Amino acid sequence: MAIEVFNRREVKYMLTTEDKDALLAIIGNYMDSDQFNKDGKTYPISNLYLDTPSDELIIKSLEKPVFKEKIRLRSYGQVSLDDKVFLESKKKFDGVVNKRRTNFILRDVYRYFEDGTIPQNPVGPNGKPLKMNYQVMSEIDYIMHFYPLKPRVFISYDRLAFFEKGNSDFRLTIDTNIQSRRTDLRLDSPAYGDQLLQEGQWLMEAKAFKAFPLWFVRFLSERKLYKTSFSKYGTEFKKYSGRNR
Secondary structure, eight states, X not given: OOOOEEEEEEEEEEEEHHHHHHHHHHHTTTEEEOTTOGGGOOEEEEEEEEEOTTOHHHHHHHTOOSEEEEEEEEESSSOOTTSEEEEEEEEEETTEEEEEEEEEEHHHHHHHHXXXXXXXXXXXXXXXXXXXXXXXXXXXXXXXXXXXXEEEEEEEEEEEEEEETTEEEEEEEXXXXXXXXXXXXXXXXXXXXXXXXXXXXXXXXXXXXSOOOHHHHHHHHHHTOOEEOOOHHHHHHHHHHHHTO
């Protein structure tokens, strides 16, 4: 069962290919690969970020407030209208991230975006009842109508993900091939768009509620890696707004 509620600190680092390879050479001693990383290969993630017509959420986020929030729809790769996706709210307060999400069928979530209909007793792609978290859905629905929000940006990437052995609190993700577009805002369409990273760059995110493990801190020190404030949606918006001035 997918975890629906996360609380953690998230710190980002920009890696070169050499940094990434150095990390992968030792990571097996400390961490297990995510179940989606088949044979050490990346897996695809696609997202629709929701915002107001005036991009209110991302503009506020770039001002680096103490509190910020976003809503997105996520799938693991290209999906069909009858496949399961995840509608998520992500809030950040004083450096701690709270993420809440619920299952959805893509066909149903498109209808929800159009007319606000929340499905009751939806059926999954296997014909079995889909367990939605209606408490989380109620919270998301409030945010959706408060602003109001609609899909604004598609962002996809390829990911490597790892969990520390015996400690699910610490997680690492490494993303590449980050693409974005503001047309064809559908998760049942292929992943394509403008690249947000330069060739040879990899975005690493370290996620934990407690302190990072010593071996990881040593790796950062040896490679002279320092945290960055890189945001996928924020980077996309800066490029988009710069083109449209």
